[in-house]
Amino acid sequence: MNTIRIAAPRTAKRGEIIELRALIRHPMESGFRRGASGEVIARDIIVAFECLYDGEPVFRAKFFPAVAANPFLTFHTVATESGRLEFRWTDQHGAVFSDAADLTVET
Amino acid sequence: MKRGCLAVALLLLSACGDAAPDPDRADLDPNAVVSGYAFLTPETQAQQDDDFLNPGFLWVDRGAKLFRSGEAVSASCASCHGAGGRPLEGVAARYPRIDEATGKLTNLEGRINVCRTRHQAAKPLAHEGEDLLALSAYVASLSRGMPVSVQLDDRLRPYYEQGRDYFFTRRGQLNLACHHCHDRNWGRSLRGDTISQGHANGFPTYRLEWQTLGSLHRRFRDCDTGVRAEPMSLASEEYLALELYLAVRGAGLAVEAPAVRP
Structure with a gap:
């Protein structure tokens, strides 16, 4: 169960710059640490994030082992049309975690 | 003569028993009680203040x-x-x-x-x-902002004394008690950190060092390990008693859970 928290405005004026924030529960295990008995703890990280605005990518990020656990992102986009904002994380095994928020654009 | 001896012995006993508090075991001044929040950097305070930024x-x-x-x-x-x-x-x-x-x-x-x-x-x-x-x-x-308020009664008292004893007992290779850092040296530096008073009002807490949320007992184990003592197990009677002592010691502090700590 990957808990996701998203902060996005519900409404915005056309052309307004909106702030989007996204937080996901993930250990981001770097692969460089060792356990209590000396064994290497296998790497387990999210490798990619993207935010789709009505299916079109407006923000992309690549993650690496140095990124802290429970990665948090803040970014901006311009409100153009009413639509759905989808937030998608992909881990190194190809598993996808996602959540979405609906934005209403007022003219 | 015999009766006189007994009276002297009783006097001595009562003197050790309660009359003179041990100066090496003085509790934290209740007027000086301050949450660990006060010792955070402004950045970490901001992370705790914003419910969205707070990973807890x-x-x-x-x-x-x-x-x-x-x-x-x-x-x-x-x-x-x-x-x-x-x-x-x-x-x-x-x-x-x-x-x-x-x-x-x-x-x-x-x-x-x-x-x-x-x-x-x-x-x-x-x-x-x-x-x-x-x-x-x-x-x-659900209790955020409310004051910590555990009322001691006859049933809690023995646990309180047990917890207090744990707090003041030197342990580990470094031979330190909780008291030495958190009563006598709070506000001063220990390597990169500022020593807090060691209150429990923010637990469970998101610790940046852990990169995850953890319980008060996990924190106790860290402290015990830090002085190179054998840590107790989670939910052990010793740690529960210590938790009780800390709740009374930090009475009146606002609950901050889930707090963010370094």
Whole structure:
């Protein structure tokens, strides 16, 4: 169960710059640490994030082992049309975690 | 003559017993009590102040979900504690306390497990597991801003003394007691950190060092390991008693759970 928290405005004026924030529960295990008995703890990280605005990518990020656990992102986009904002994380095994928020654009 | 000896012996006994408090075991001045929040950098304070930036809320969210959902075989927590039931606001500020059924000291995590076994026909959750952390973070968050207020009574008193004794007892290769850092040297530096007074009002806490949420007992184990002592087990009687001592010692501090700490 990957808990996701998203902060996005519900409404915005056309052309307004909106702030989007996204937080996901993930250990981001770097692969460089060792356990209590000396064994290497296998790497387990999210490798990619993207935010789709009505299916079109407006923000992309690549993650690496140095990124802290429970990665948090803040970014901006311009409100153009009413639509759905989808937030998608992909881990190194190809598993996808996602959540979405609906934005209403007022003219 | 014999009677005289006895009287002198009794006098001596009472002198050791309670009359003169040991100056090496002086409690923290209640007027000087200040939350660990005060020792954070402005950046970490900002992270705790914003409920979205605070990663502890990942567990609060998850705990709220678990609270409402229950399991296949049992009722949810919300079916007792929901609308019209026993609300849980302020409850965390009054723990640890005596469990009426067993007569033993129990903390919030212990009480959640008591509820599960006694009322929900469910198995107790593992300490430091994600589910128990989530539920305790959620329930503790319902008391945010309320003052820690554990009232000592005759049944709690022996546990309080046990916890106080733990706090003042030197242990480990470094031969330090909790008291040496958190009563005598708070506000000063220990390597890169500022030593706090060691209060429990922010637990469960998101520690940046852990990169995850953890319980007060996990923190105790860290401190014990830090002075190179053998740590006690989670939910052990020693740690429960210490938790009680800290609750009384930090009385009046606002509950901050889930707090963010370095």
